[in-house]
Amino acid sequence: MSVPFVNIHTHTATGEGVELVNIDKFDVTPNGMFASAGLHPWNVGKCDHLQTLETIGEWCRRGIVAAVGEIGLDRSIETSIEAQKSLLVSQLEIARKFQMPTIIHCVRAYSDFLQIMRQNPHVPMIFHGFSGNITTAEQLLAHGATLSFGHKLLSESKLWEVFASIPNDCIFLETDTKNLHIGDIYTFAAELKHISLEELKHIIFNNLTRVFGNRWETIG
Numbered sequence: 001m002s003v004p005f006v007n008i009h010t011h012t013a014t015g016e017g018v019e020l021v022n023i024d025k026f027d028v029t030p031n032g033m034f035a036s037a038g039l040h041p042w043n044v045g046k047c048d049h050l051q052t053l054e055t056i057g058e059w060c061r062r063g064i065v066a067a068v069g070e071i072g073l074d075r076s077i078e079t080s081i082e083a084q085k086s087l088l089v090s091q092l093e094i095a096r097k098f099q100m101p102t103i104i105h106c107v108r109a110y111s112d113f114l115q116i117m118r119q120n121p122h123v124p125m126i127f128h129g130f131s132g133n134i135t136t137a138e139q140l141l142a143h144g145a146t147l148s149f150g151h152k153l154l155s156e157s158k159l160w161e162v163f164a165s166i167p168n169d170c171i172f173l174e175t176d177t178k179n180l181h182i183g184d185i186y187t188f189a190a191e192l193k194h195i196s197l198e199e200l201k202h203i204i205f206n207n208l209t210r211v212f213g214n215r216w217e218t219i220g
């Protein structure tokens with residue numbers, strides 16, 4: 001049986017395989033999509049936080065979204081890390097309450113996350129656009145995280161060994177904001193893993209169903 005490609009993080013639906021589409025506008029309720037919604041650290045202070053958190057919780061409760069995200073911490077921006085952490089923790093609490101996985105944006109904040117993961121052991125976290133080293137990868141995996149790789153995998157050779165060495169049941173692939181075909185990332189990734197494209201499709205599809213259950217097919 002052939003299984004579809006899985007694009008675990010994109011901002012635009014393209015119709016290629018199963019796509020988890022990230023929603024960051026809260027004025028229109030998404031309809032019939034496999035979607036994630038979250039208050040991104042870049043938007044801290046730019047919206048009504050309480051109202052946004054309420055909407056995210058409501059969409060989780062009604063099964064309108066299948067994940068909370070992207071949410072996270074970014075130490076490359078001006079926004080205070082304490083303000084970011086407070087919003088992150090609130091959203092992890094929503095995810096825990098509704099048993100949703102999370103899509104994590106993490107820039108220069110892996111050590112913050114290791115601590116947060118210890119305090120929130122029951123929330124599945126998918127670190128999107130992972131570009132850290134093998135030590136960081138292993139630390140995150142030890143806390144039950146999965147790692148998603150995108151366009152950087154194609155160009156940053158330091159990631160190749162990291163990707164090749166982490167266990168198959170911990171990986172996802174994504175296009176994020178890039179105008180790429182998910183199939184092209186798969187083809188490249190399968191070569192790094194020394195497996196066939198079809199094998200990689202099965203591995204990642206299994207990861208999808210393990211983390212999301214059947215939510216990817218029941219939305220809509």
Ligand SMILES: [Zn+2]
Nearest residue numbers: 022070176177
């Ligand atoms: Zn993104």
